[in-house]
Amino acid sequence: MTNLYHExxxxxxxxxxxxxxxxxxxxxxxxxxxxxxxxxxxxxxxxDGLMMVTERDEFFYHEMIVHIPMLTHKNPENILVIGxxxxxxxxxxxxxxxxxxxxxxxxxxxxxDVSKKYFPTVSCGLEDKRVSVLVQDAxxxxxxxxxxxxxxxxxxxDPIGPGEGLFNENFYNNVKRALKSGGIVVPQTEGPFxxxxxMQKTYKLLRKVxxxxxxxxxxxxxxPGGIWSWGFCSEEVNIPVSYSxxxxxxxxxxxxxxxxxxxxxHLACFKVPNFVKxxxxx
Amino acid sequence: MTNLYHExxxxxxxxxxxxxxxxxxxxxxxxxxxxxxxxxxxxxxxxDGLMMVTERDEFFYHEMIVHIPMLTHKNPENILVIGxxxxxxxxxxxxxxxxxxxxxxxxxxxxxDVSKKYFPTVSCGLEDKRVSVLVQDAxxxxxxxxxxxxxxxxxxxDPIGPGEGLFNENFYNNVKRALKSGGIVVPQTEGPFxxxxxMQKTYKLLRKVxxxxxxxxxxxxxxPGGIWSWGFCSEEVNIPVSYSxxxxxxxxxxxxxxxxxxxxxHLACFKVPNFVKxxxxx
Numbered sequence: 001m002t003n004l005y006h007e008x009x010x011x012x013x014x015x016x017x018x019x020x021x022x023x024x025x026x027x028x029x030x031x032x033x034x035x036x037x038x039x040x041x042x043x044x045x046x047x048d049g050l051m052m053v054t055e056r057d058e059f060f061y062h063e064m065i066v067h068i069p070m071l072t073h074k075n076p077e078n079i080l081v082i083g084x085x086x087x088x089x090x091x092x093x094x095x096x097x098x099x100x101x102x103x104x105x106x107x108x109x110x111x112x113d114v115s116k117k118y119f120p121t122v123s124c125g126l127e128d129k130r131v132s133v134l135v136q137d138a139x140x141x142x143x144x145x146x147x148x149x150x151x152x153x154x155x156x157x158d159p160i161g162p163g164e165g166l167f168n169e170n171f172y173n174n175v176k177r178a179l180k181s182g183g184i185v186v187p188q189t190e191g192p193f194x195x196x197x198x199m200q201k202t203y204k205l206l207r208k209v210x211x212x213x214x215x216x217x218x219x220x221x222x223x224p225g226g227i228w229s230w231g232f233c234s235e236e237v238n239i240p241v242s243y244s245x246x247x248x249x250x251x252x253x254x255x256x257x258x259x260x261x262x263x264x265x266h267l268a269c270f271k272v273p274n275f276v277k278x279x280x281x282x
Numbered sequence: 283m284t285n286l287y288h289e290x291x292x293x294x295x296x297x298x299x300x301x302x303x304x305x306x307x308x309x310x311x312x313x314x315x316x317x318x319x320x321x322x323x324x325x326x327x328x329x330d331g332l333m334m335v336t337e338r339d340e341f342f343y344h345e346m347i348v349h350i351p352m353l354t355h356k357n358p359e360n361i362l363v364i365g366x367x368x369x370x371x372x373x374x375x376x377x378x379x380x381x382x383x384x385x386x387x388x389x390x391x392x393x394x395d396v397s398k399k400y401f402p403t404v405s406c407g408l409e410d411k412r413v414s415v416l417v418q419d420a421x422x423x424x425x426x427x428x429x430x431x432x433x434x435x436x437x438x439x440d441p442i443g444p445g446e447g448l449f450n451e452n453f454y455n456n457v458k459r460a461l462k463s464g465g466i467v468v469p470q471t472e473g474p475f476x477x478x479x480x481m482q483k484t485y486k487l488l489r490k491v492x493x494x495x496x497x498x499x500x501x502x503x504x505x506p507g508g509i510w511s512w513g514f515c516s517e518e519v520n521i522p523v524s525y526s527x528x529x530x531x532x533x534x535x536x537x538x539x540x541x542x543x544x545x546x547x548h549l550a551c552f553k554v555p556n557f558v559k560x561x562x563x564x
Binding site: 004006009011013014015016017018038057193217222225226255259260261262264265267268269271273274275 | 284286288290291293294295296297298299300320321322323339475476499501502503504505507508509537540541542543544546547549550551553554555556557559
C-alpha cells in the first residue's frame with residue numbers, strides 16, 4: 001500500500017494524501033520542515049506535520065488572501081507580508097503595477113530556501129527587485145512602525161508553534177499603527193469548520209483592535225474541513241458590497257490571471273454561512 | 283492507533299476519519315452499506331465505501347440542494363426527490379408550508395432503513411403524511427410522467443454503481459417532461475476539484491437538455507476536495523441575481539432554521555470560481 005500523509009485534527013478527522021517520494025526533511029530553529037511529492041498535488045510542504053502548501057491547490061489560498069484586500073484598496077503601493085515564506089502571496093502581489101515595494105517578514109529561512117528549491121512556481125517572485133525578504137520575527141519587526149503600509153497580509157501558520165504570537169491583541173495593535181490611512185489588514189483566520197475555536201478567538205481579538213472586521217471564506221481542498229477564512233480589517237474601509245466599492249478595471253485584469261478569483265466572487269465571498277457569521281460575531 | 287476510515291480518490295487524496303465503533307455493515311441488492319460512529323462527525327454512512335452522510339456535516343449538502351431551488355421557485359407545491367434515501371433532503375423540504383406532496387424515489391430500501399435507525403435527525407421527515415417513500419428505480423419511475431412536479435431534486439450517489447443511470451441525457455429528458463411550467467431541477471453535480479471530469483461530463487449532458495443551466499457551489503467537509511456543486515436547471519427560470527428573484531419573505535423564515543443558508547448566500551453561491559465556470563461551460 002502506498003504511504004499516506006495524514007493531517008488529523010484533534011477532533012479526529014482530516015485529509016490523506018498518497019506520498020510518492022520523500023524529497024526533504026529537516027528541523028529548522030522553529031519547526032520541522034518536510035517536502036514530499038504526490039501524484040494528486042505535486043510537491044507538498046508541511047511544517048510540524050501540518051499542511052502548508054501544495055503545488056496544485058495553493059492558488060485557492062493565495063488568490064484569496066491577496067486579491068480581496070488589494071482590489072478593495074484604492075491604490076496599494078507599499079505592502080507587508082507577515083509569514084508567507086513559500087512566496088505565493090508575493091507572487092500574486094507582484095501582478096499589480098501600483099505596488100512599489102513589498103516587505104516579506106518570514107521567521108524561518110528554511111521555509112524560503114525549501115520553497116525556492118521545491119516550489120519554483122510558488123516562490124518565483126521572491127527575487128523581484130520590488131521585494132525585500134526579511135528573515136526575522138514579525139513581532140519584533142512591526143514594533144514602532146508607523147504609517148507605512150497600505151495593505152498588510154498575515155499569511156501565518158496556525159496559532160500553535162511559531163505562529164502563536166501572531167494571534168495576539170498587542171501584535172494587532174502594532175500592525176494597525178503600521179498602516180497608512182485607508183489601509184487594510186487581512187490575517188488568515190483558520191478553518192471555520194475544523195478550527196472553529198481558533199477562529200472565534202481570533203475574531204474576538206480582531207474586533208478589539210479594528211473598527212471594521214468581517215470574515216470572508218473560500219474553498220481550500222488540502223486544509224481540514226475544506227473551507228477557509230480570512231479577516232478583512234480596517235479603520236476606514238468597510239467590506240465591498242458592490243462593484244463601485246472595488247477597483248473594477250484592475251479586477252477585470254487580475255481575474256484573467258486567476259484560477260479562482262473573479263469580480264463577482266470578490267463580493268460573494270463575504271456572504272458567509274450562518275455558522276461562520278456566528279463564529280466571527282460572538 | 284485508532285482505526286481510520288479513508289475515502290481516497292483515484293488521483294490519490296481524500297479524507298480520513300477516526301472510527302470509534304462499527305455499527306452496521308451489510309450488502310443490499312445494490313451496494314455495500316456501512317455505518318460507523320466517529321467522535322468528529324457522530325454517525326457516518328458510507329455506500330460502497332464512499333462517504334454519503336455524517337450527522338455533523340450533512341446540513342451543508344441538504345440545505346444547499348433544497349433551499350436554492352425552493353426559494354427561487356414562485357410556489358413549489360409538488361416535489362420529487364430522486365435518491366436521498368437518508369431523508370435529509372425531505373427534512374428540509376418539509377419546512378415549506380407551500381409543499382403539498384413529496385415523492386421520494388430511492389432504489390435501495392436498506393439505505394432508508396439504516397437511516398431511520400442510525401440517523402434519526404436526518405430521516406425524521408420520512409414518516410410525514412405529505413411524503414410518499416417509493417422504493418424503486420427512478421429511471422423507471424420517471425418514464426412517461428408529464429407536467430407533475432414543481433421542483434425535482436436529484437440527490438444521487440456518484441456516477442458509478444447504482445447512481446450511474448441518473449447521469450444520462452435520456453433520463454434528464456424524462457425529468458424535464460415531468461416538470462410543470464416554471465419548474466426547476468437540481469441534480470448534485472459532483473465535486474469540482476476532486477471529480478472535475480465527472481462534473482464536466484454532467485454539465486455537457488445538462489446543457490443538451492435544459493435551457494438554463496448554471497452551477498452553484500458550497501463547502502462540504504467530508505466530501506473529497508471540500509467544495510461541492512449542484513446544477514440549477516430550468517426551461518423558464520434563470521438563476522437569481524437579486525433579492526427580487528427569490529421568495530425573500532420565505533427565505534428570511536428559512537434562514538432562521540439553517541446553519542448554512544441565508545438569503546445573501548442564495549445569490550452568492552452562483553458566483554463560482556473561474557475553474558468551476560470552465561468545467562460547467564466547456
